[in-house]
Amino acid sequence: MSDVAGQTLVLRPDVVGTVITDGAVLLDLETNYFYETNATGWAILQMFEAGTTREHVLDQCRRWGAGATDADALGKFLETVGADKLIVPSDWPPVTAETSLEVTWVPPTIQKAPEALQRIMKSAFDPTLPLAE
């Protein structure tokens, strides 16, 4: 991920997500990997959906309750979403409005699935290539 200060970063449009009880599931349609993130991670990613800066995210997290001990988890989260290019630099003006967190602050987590979904399908119904008979 670009570390240029003040650079707007956005969630790629071909990264789709859905909310579940304990956070959200994301699917990267470019790589076919999926990710699970907790509610705090999802709240951060929603800031990137609108387009914002790393600095604003860190500042917002402090307002949500992040302390010094959360710096490693926060840094690791941002490193993962940047390294896997779930968020990318954009020319959009950054959105820096304050947003609310619907849950109690906990450090963000994101877990990448060990195995990507299939890229070549047997058919429109069957995602698997058959095992040898």
Added chain:
Amino acid sequence: METRINCGPVVIDLTADSALLCERAVTELEQFESRWAGPCAAVRVHLQVATEPAAMLAGKFLYCREMRVDKTAGGFAATCVSGAAGFYDASRHQWTLDFPIAPKTSRACEANVDDEHVEDLLELVLTTAWRESGWVPLHAGAVARNGCCAILAAPSRGGKSTLTAALLHRGWRTLGDDKILIRMQSGGAPELRGLTTQFNLDPRTSRWFREVGDLESQQPLSRWTAKRRVAAERIWGDCFVAQARPTHIVEIRRDRDPGLTRATPLSATEVLSVLLHQTVVPADAAIAKGILAVLAPSARQLNGVRLEIGEDAYSNPKTFETIEAMLA
């Protein structure tokens, strides 16, 4: 030629330029024939003979072994390696399927149309229509008994039909052995529905479950498989349930140890992975988001089990105890 076939939540209004093309399409669609109560979305499908094979598309929307699908301004376009093609006008819910005459033969008639690509294109028609109706197709089996409903997940030829047969043998009921639909109900609970009452069984199944009978005398399904298509109700009687709320998912893994039966729990992440691997996710953000919105919350409500099973495990009665204990 025209006919109407109910395929679960959708109705296919089929027309064709020839009786033979119509017959082939009906043969494919009949395996999904299932009349559901309530309103159904109608999709029109017209089959015609093409004079020229279509050039292969890039497959940016969907890339299958023998078919590629791209989005168009008004819907989809699909091509198969045989030169067969399909075009979907989403605004009219209408597909046009073109089948070229095989060029290598002098018999210029539609008898030379490749059956597998009739199947490929019609499965594209159906999966598109089911998703538009809010249902996600799962390439999985499902069994149910006493409030327990287990999705049986494995790749093709991975043991879904045999495990389904094993549990029917024990008095369970089923929604199907490898083609089911799932959706999220308004209350937040997932719902499974079955589509087909035909099973694709390996003739060896009768070694463990004698009620299956001799399947060797029947024609194999295709040149790719030894399986035979059988009507499950002819073997197990009233063995189908129309719908169920899934409670478990079983990931079937074949093992080289012929007698092995081992069940181990799956983590929440593994359950999600197994479920997502049983459906086709096209490279389209809106459609993928819709699939994820059904499968991700469903996965959180399922107990997951990995069942490692050997080639001859079903000959051991203790295998059934292990399987039923994991679904308790």
